[in-house]
Amino acid sequence: MKTQTPYTELMNRARTVALLHSCSSVLHWDQQTQMPKAGAAHRGEQLALLARLAHKEATDPKIRDLLIEAESEPCEADSFEAANLREFRHAFDRARKIPPRLVEELARATALANEAWAEARAAADFAKFRPHLETIVALKCEEAAAIGWSAHPYDALLDEYEPGASTAELRTLFAELSAGLVPLLQQLADAKQRPDRGVLERDYPIDRQRLFAESAAAAIGFDFRAGRLDTTTHPFCSGFGPGDCRITTRYNPRGFHEAFFGVLHEAGHGLYEQNLPAARFGEPAAQSCSLGIHESQSRLWENLVGRGRPFWDHFFPRLRQTFPTVADVDPDAFHRAINDVRPSFIRVEADEATYNLHIALRFELEQALVSGDLAVADLPAAWNARFRTLFGLEVPNDREGCLQDIHWSFGGLGYFPTYSLGNLYAAQFLRAARRALPDLDDAFRHGDFRPLAGWLAANIHSQGRRFRAARLCERVTGAPLSVAPFLDALRAKLVPLYGL
Amino acid sequence: MKTQTPYTELMNRARTVALLHSCSSVLHWDQQTQMPKAGAAHRGEQLALLARLAHKEATDPKIRDLLIEAESEPCEADSFEAANLREFRHAFDRARKIPPRLVEELARATALANEAWAEARAAADFAKFRPHLETIVALKCEEAAAIGWSAHPYDALLDEYEPGASTAELRTLFAELSAGLVPLLQQLADAKQRPDRGVLERDYPIDRQRLFAESAAAAIGFDFRAGRLDTTTHPFCSGFGPGDCRITTRYNPRGFHEAFFGVLHEAGHGLYEQNLPAARFGEPAAQSCSLGIHESQSRLWENLVGRGRPFWDHFFPRLRQTFPTVADVDPDAFHRAINDVRPSFIRVEADEATYNLHIALRFELEQALVSGDLAVADLPAAWNARFRTLFGLEVPNDREGCLQDIHWSFGGLGYFPTYSLGNLYAAQFLRAARRALPDLDDAFRHGDFRPLAGWLAANIHSQGRRFRAARLCERVTGAPLSVAPFLDALRAKLVPLYGL
Structure with missing residues (x-):
C-alpha cells in the first residue's frame, strides 16, 4: 500500500472535482455548438448529476480533518503548495457555509428565472422578470449572510x-x-x-x-x-x-x-x-x-x-x-x-x-x-x-x-x-x-x-x-x-x- | 420525507449509472469528431474518472439487499418492472463476479494493446501484437472462469x-x-x-x-x-x-x-x-x-x-x-x-x-x-x-x-x-x-x-x-x-x- 499525505490526498480530491467540472464544460460547449435542440432536457439531467457529484466531493466532511492536518505541516511561503492549501481552505469553508437547501433553491430559481428573463427581454416587459429577480436577490442576500461579511x-x-x-x-x-x-x-x-x-x-x-x-x-x-x-x-x-x-x-x-x-x-x-x-x-x-x-x-x-x-x-x-x-x-x-x-x-x-x-x-x-x-x-x-x-x-x-x-x-x-x-x-x-x-x-x-x-x-x-x-x-x-x-x-x- | 421503495431506489441508481455512461458517450463522440489532438491525454483522465464513478455506483454492495427486497415483491410477468429487476440482477451479479483487479488489468492491457495493434497492423507484423493478445486472451479466460459457464x-x-x-x-x-x-x-x-x-x-x-x-x-x-x-x-x-x-x-x-x-x-x-x-x-x-x-x-x-x-x-x-x-x-x-x-x-x-x-x-x-x-x-x-x-x-x-x-x-x-x-x-x-x-x-x-x-x-x-x-x-x-x-x-x- 502506498501511503498518501493529507496534502496529496487533498490534491487528488481537488483533481476529481476539477475533472468533473471539466466534463461539464465539454457538455456545456457541446450544448452551445453541436447539440440538437431535442437533447436539451437530457443534457440538463447530465449536467445536474455532474454538478451534484462535484458538490458532494467538494464538501465531503472528511476534508476538514485533512485540511487541518495538511495546514499543520511546514510549507514554503508563496509556494504553489501554500497557495493550494489557502485556496482549498477558502473554497471549502465558503461551500460549507452555504446550506445545501440554499444551493438547491438558487439552482431552481435561476433555472426558472433564465427562461423568464429571455421572455421578458424579448417583450421588453420587466414585470415578467420582476418576481424572479426578487427571489434571486433575496436568496443572494441570504447567501451573503451565510458566508458573512464585515x-x-x-x-x-x-x-x-x-x-x-x-x-x-x-x-x-x-x-x-x-x-x-x-x-x-x-x-x-x-x-x-x-x-x-x-x-x-x-x-x-x-x-x-x-x-x-x-x-x-x-x-x-x-x-x-x-x-x-x-x-x-x-x-x-x-x-x-x-x-x-x-x-x-x-x-x-x-x-x-x-x-x-x-x-x-x-x-x-x-x-x-x-x-x-x-x-x-x-x-x-x-x-x-x-x-x-x-x-x-x-x-x-x-x-x-x-x-x-x-x-x-x-x-x-x-x-x-x-x-x-x-x-x-x-x-x-x-x-x-x-x-x-x-x-x-x-x-x-x-x-x-x-x-x-x-x-x-x-x-x-x-x-x-x-x-x-x-x-x-x-x-x-x-x-x-x-x-x-x-x-x-x-x-x-x-x-x-x-x-x-x-x-x-x-x-x-x-x-x-x-x-x-x-x-x-x-x-x-x-x-x-x-x-x-x-x-x-x-x-x-x-x-x-x-x-x-x-x-x-x-x-x-x-x-x-x-x-x-x-x-x-x-x-x-x-x-x-x-x-x-x-x-x-x-x-x-x-x-x-x-x-x- | 418521501419514502422510496427498494425498486424505485434501484431505478434511481440505474439512472445515475446510465447518466454517467451517457456523459462518457458525449466525451467519446467529441473526441472522435471535434477534439483537438493535444486534448487526448486530458480526455483520457476525464473518461477514466467517469468510468470509475459509474463502476463504483453499479457495484455498490448495498444493491444486493435492495435487489433481494425488490425481488420479493410481486411483479407482473413480462412487465418492464420484471425485466428491470431481471436485468439489474444480471448486470450486478456479473459485475460483482469479476474481481476489481481483473477489471483494472484488462483496462491497462487493452489500453496498451490498442496502440500495439495499430502499429502491428500498419506494419503487417503480427509479432508486435502477439504478446498483447496473449495477455488479453489469458485475462478474458480468467474473466470467463470468474463469471462461470457450463x-x-x-x-x-x-x-x-x-x-x-x-x-x-x-x-x-x-x-x-x-x-x-x-x-x-x-x-x-x-x-x-x-x-x-x-x-x-x-x-x-x-x-x-x-x-x-x-x-x-x-x-x-x-x-x-x-x-x-x-x-x-x-x-x-x-x-x-x-x-x-x-x-x-x-x-x-x-x-x-x-x-x-x-x-x-x-x-x-x-x-x-x-x-x-x-x-x-x-x-x-x-x-x-x-x-x-x-x-x-x-x-x-x-x-x-x-x-x-x-x-x-x-x-x-x-x-x-x-x-x-x-x-x-x-x-x-x-x-x-x-x-x-x-x-x-x-x-x-x-x-x-x-x-x-x-x-x-x-x-x-x-x-x-x-x-x-x-x-x-x-x-x-x-x-x-x-x-x-x-x-x-x-x-x-x-x-x-x-x-x-x-x-x-x-x-x-x-x-x-x-x-x-x-x-x-x-x-x-x-x-x-x-x-x-x-x-x-x-x-x-x-x-x-x-x-x-x-x-x-x-x-x-x-x-x-x-x-x-x-x-x-x-x-x-x-x-x-x-x-x-x-x-x-x-x-x-x-x-x-x-x-x-
Missing part, C-alpha cells in the same frame, strides 16, 4: 468572482475611473473629426472573416492544435483542461468588427487557459487567478493591442488582400473606425471607453439591491435615471435598459465589476510589459506577438492562482491597481485620433 | 454482448448459414452476367453526398431535430439519451457506396436509439435488447431495404439529379453495382453475402483461442488456412488477415458473432413486417418508409430489453431465429440480378 454584504458575493476584492476599494476605483472618463468623453463628443464606422459595415464574407480571425488568433499565440474556434449565439471561451481550449464567436456578413474583435477577445482568454500550469491541473492554485485577471487578458488583446495602430500596420495590408471591399479605405480611416467612441445603450456593443460607465451603473445598482436600499420593483426607474446622468440618453425601453444582460437571471450579482477590473489590470500589465520589453510596438508592426505573449505567460498565466489578484498585480507591475494606466492609454490613443 | 467458456464472454445467447446455438446457426451461402456464392462466381461496380467509383462531390445521405436518413425516419450526422475516420452511432443521437460517416469523393450505405446503416442504429422508451431512460430494460438486435436494425435498412430495387425506384431519379456523373447509368446497372458479391479480404468492405463467412471465421477462431485449442502464436496460420477454405483466396499479409480488426485489442472476444446475428434477425424481422404490411414495397417505391419504421419502433425499438433477444424474436416473428429468411431474401435478390 463592511458590506456585497463583499461576500464579489468574493465568488474576484477573491480578495472589496466593495470599498472598487468604489474608489470606479469613482476615479468615472472622474477621468466623463471629461474625456465630453471632449470626444465635441470633437469635429468624427470616425466613420461605415467602413466596418460593408460586405465581409463569413468564410473569409473566419480565416482572417483565425490567422490573427494564431498570430497572438492561440494554439489551434490544442484548441478550436466555433460559432455560437453568445461568444465564449471554455478551457476544458490541458491541451483543449475552445473559443467561439458569431459572424455578421455586413460587420467586420464584431467577430474579429470577439475572436481576439476570446483568444486572449484562451491564451490564459492554454498557459495555466498543465501538470498541476485540478490543484486549487492552478486555476485562473480571478475573473478580473482573466478579463484583463482578453481585453488586453482585444483593445490595447488589437485596436492599436502597430497591430494594424501589420494586419491592414492583409485585411485589404482578404476583403476587396476595403480596397478604397486608408489605414488611418480604418484605425479611426475601430476606435469610434460614442454613448450607446447596450453594454456588449459599447466601445472600450464608455464600456466602464455601463459597468459602474450596474455596480451601483447591485450594491443598492443587496443592501436593501433599492427594491427590485424600482430597478427600471433607477436604471433609467442613472443612465441619463451617465450617458445623457433616455433609455427607450427595458430591453435596452435593465433587461439587457443575462447575469442577474443566473444569480451573478457581483460579476459585472470584474469586467472593468479587467480593463484596468490589462492597461497596468501592458505598461509593465512595455517597461520590460521596450520594442513591443516594433514587434507588433512585424506581426510578432511572441514577446508579449511570452511575457504574459511567464508572469501571469503560468502563475495560476498562486497569488491573489491584488498581490499578483503588485508583483508583476510593482504597484497596486490604479486607474491611471488605463486612462493614460485611452487618452494617448484617442486624443490624436479625434484631432484634439 | 457448456463452453465462450458462453460467458458472448453473454456480455448478446445476453442469453449460447455458443452451441450459434454453432448450429453458422453451420446452416455456411451450408446455404457456399453453394450460392459458387453459383454467383460462375455467373456470366457480372455487375460493374465502376459506376460507383466516379466523381461524387462530398457536399452532395452528404446532402443526399441526409435526405435518405431523414426519409427512413432518422430525426435530425434529435440527432446529427458528422464525419469521422471510423463511422459509428452513439445515442446519448432521449433527444440526442449522433451518427457519423466518412466520405470518398470517388466512391458513392461507402458513405451512403454507411449512413443508412448508422441511421438504422439511430432509429433504434431514437425510439427506445425515453421516459424510462436509465432503467436496465430500457436499453437496446442486445448487439445482435441493434445490428439487425442497421443491416435491415442498409442491405435489405437500401440495396433493394423498390428503394432505388424512389431514389435513383434523385441520385441522377444530384450527381450528373450517373446521367448515363441505367437503374438496372446501378442496382447490380450496389449488389456486387465477391470474395475479399477485409470484413468491413465485404458484401452482404460473403460478410457472414468473415464472421464465421472469427467465431471459430475465438472459440479455439478461449478453449485453449489454439495458441495466439498460431493464430495467423490458422486464420490463413481457414480463409483459404472459406474464400478460396491466399491472405497476402496479416494486415489483410488476422490484424485487420480492432476488436481483439479492446478485449472484445464474443463480439463478432453479433454482426451475423444482426443479418439473420434483420431478415426474419422484415419477413414478419411484410406479413403485417403487405404493401411495403409499394410504399418504398413512393419514398414512404414510415410504415416499416413505425412497425419496427412499435415491435422492437420501444420494447428495449423488456424481452431477451430470442424471446423478442419469437414474439415478433412467431418463430425462433433461423437462417432461412436471410438466405431466401439473398437468393431472391441475387439470382435474377446475376441472370441465373
Whole structure:
C-alpha cells in the first residue's frame, strides 16, 4: 500500500472535482455548438448529476480533518503548495457555509428565472422578470449572510468572482475611473473629426472573416492544435483542461468588427487557459487567478493591442488582400473606425471607453439591491435615471435598459465589476510589459506577438492562482491597481485620433 | 420525507449509472469528431474518472439487499418492472463476479494493446501484437472462469454482448448459414452476367453526398431535430439519451457506396436509439435488447431495404439529379453495382453475402483461442488456412488477415458473432413486417418508409430489453431465429440480378 499525505490526498480530491467540472464544460460547449435542440432536457439531467457529484466531493466532511492536518505541516511561503492549501481552505469553508437547501433553491430559481428573463427581454416587459429577480436577490442576500461579511454584504458575493476584492476599494476605483472618463468623453463628443464606422459595415464574407480571425488568433499565440474556434449565439471561451481550449464567436456578413474583435477577445482568454500550469491541473492554485485577471487578458488583446495602430500596420495590408471591399479605405480611416467612441445603450456593443460607465451603473445598482436600499420593483426607474446622468440618453425601453444582460437571471450579482477590473489590470500589465520589453510596438508592426505573449505567460498565466489578484498585480507591475494606466492609454490613443 | 421503495431506489441508481455512461458517450463522440489532438491525454483522465464513478455506483454492495427486497415483491410477468429487476440482477451479479483487479488489468492491457495493434497492423507484423493478445486472451479466460459457464467458456464472454445467447446455438446457426451461402456464392462466381461496380467509383462531390445521405436518413425516419450526422475516420452511432443521437460517416469523393450505405446503416442504429422508451431512460430494460438486435436494425435498412430495387425506384431519379456523373447509368446497372458479391479480404468492405463467412471465421477462431485449442502464436496460420477454405483466396499479409480488426485489442472476444446475428434477425424481422404490411414495397417505391419504421419502433425499438433477444424474436416473428429468411431474401435478390 502506498501511503498518501493529507496534502496529496487533498490534491487528488481537488483533481476529481476539477475533472468533473471539466466534463461539464465539454457538455456545456457541446450544448452551445453541436447539440440538437431535442437533447436539451437530457443534457440538463447530465449536467445536474455532474454538478451534484462535484458538490458532494467538494464538501465531503472528511476534508476538514485533512485540511487541518495538511495546514499543520511546514510549507514554503508563496509556494504553489501554500497557495493550494489557502485556496482549498477558502473554497471549502465558503461551500460549507452555504446550506445545501440554499444551493438547491438558487439552482431552481435561476433555472426558472433564465427562461423568464429571455421572455421578458424579448417583450421588453420587466414585470415578467420582476418576481424572479426578487427571489434571486433575496436568496443572494441570504447567501451573503451565510458566508458573512464585515463592511458590506456585497463583499461576500464579489468574493465568488474576484477573491480578495472589496466593495470599498472598487468604489474608489470606479469613482476615479468615472472622474477621468466623463471629461474625456465630453471632449470626444465635441470633437469635429468624427470616425466613420461605415467602413466596418460593408460586405465581409463569413468564410473569409473566419480565416482572417483565425490567422490573427494564431498570430497572438492561440494554439489551434490544442484548441478550436466555433460559432455560437453568445461568444465564449471554455478551457476544458490541458491541451483543449475552445473559443467561439458569431459572424455578421455586413460587420467586420464584431467577430474579429470577439475572436481576439476570446483568444486572449484562451491564451490564459492554454498557459495555466498543465501538470498541476485540478490543484486549487492552478486555476485562473480571478475573473478580473482573466478579463484583463482578453481585453488586453482585444483593445490595447488589437485596436492599436502597430497591430494594424501589420494586419491592414492583409485585411485589404482578404476583403476587396476595403480596397478604397486608408489605414488611418480604418484605425479611426475601430476606435469610434460614442454613448450607446447596450453594454456588449459599447466601445472600450464608455464600456466602464455601463459597468459602474450596474455596480451601483447591485450594491443598492443587496443592501436593501433599492427594491427590485424600482430597478427600471433607477436604471433609467442613472443612465441619463451617465450617458445623457433616455433609455427607450427595458430591453435596452435593465433587461439587457443575462447575469442577474443566473444569480451573478457581483460579476459585472470584474469586467472593468479587467480593463484596468490589462492597461497596468501592458505598461509593465512595455517597461520590460521596450520594442513591443516594433514587434507588433512585424506581426510578432511572441514577446508579449511570452511575457504574459511567464508572469501571469503560468502563475495560476498562486497569488491573489491584488498581490499578483503588485508583483508583476510593482504597484497596486490604479486607474491611471488605463486612462493614460485611452487618452494617448484617442486624443490624436479625434484631432484634439 | 418521501419514502422510496427498494425498486424505485434501484431505478434511481440505474439512472445515475446510465447518466454517467451517457456523459462518457458525449466525451467519446467529441473526441472522435471535434477534439483537438493535444486534448487526448486530458480526455483520457476525464473518461477514466467517469468510468470509475459509474463502476463504483453499479457495484455498490448495498444493491444486493435492495435487489433481494425488490425481488420479493410481486411483479407482473413480462412487465418492464420484471425485466428491470431481471436485468439489474444480471448486470450486478456479473459485475460483482469479476474481481476489481481483473477489471483494472484488462483496462491497462487493452489500453496498451490498442496502440500495439495499430502499429502491428500498419506494419503487417503480427509479432508486435502477439504478446498483447496473449495477455488479453489469458485475462478474458480468467474473466470467463470468474463469471462461470457450463457448456463452453465462450458462453460467458458472448453473454456480455448478446445476453442469453449460447455458443452451441450459434454453432448450429453458422453451420446452416455456411451450408446455404457456399453453394450460392459458387453459383454467383460462375455467373456470366457480372455487375460493374465502376459506376460507383466516379466523381461524387462530398457536399452532395452528404446532402443526399441526409435526405435518405431523414426519409427512413432518422430525426435530425434529435440527432446529427458528422464525419469521422471510423463511422459509428452513439445515442446519448432521449433527444440526442449522433451518427457519423466518412466520405470518398470517388466512391458513392461507402458513405451512403454507411449512413443508412448508422441511421438504422439511430432509429433504434431514437425510439427506445425515453421516459424510462436509465432503467436496465430500457436499453437496446442486445448487439445482435441493434445490428439487425442497421443491416435491415442498409442491405435489405437500401440495396433493394423498390428503394432505388424512389431514389435513383434523385441520385441522377444530384450527381450528373450517373446521367448515363441505367437503374438496372446501378442496382447490380450496389449488389456486387465477391470474395475479399477485409470484413468491413465485404458484401452482404460473403460478410457472414468473415464472421464465421472469427467465431471459430475465438472459440479455439478461449478453449485453449489454439495458441495466439498460431493464430495467423490458422486464420490463413481457414480463409483459404472459406474464400478460396491466399491472405497476402496479416494486415489483410488476422490484424485487420480492432476488436481483439479492446478485449472484445464474443463480439463478432453479433454482426451475423444482426443479418439473420434483420431478415426474419422484415419477413414478419411484410406479413403485417403487405404493401411495403409499394410504399418504398413512393419514398414512404414510415410504415416499416413505425412497425419496427412499435415491435422492437420501444420494447428495449423488456424481452431477451430470442424471446423478442419469437414474439415478433412467431418463430425462433433461423437462417432461412436471410438466405431466401439473398437468393431472391441475387439470382435474377446475376441472370441465373
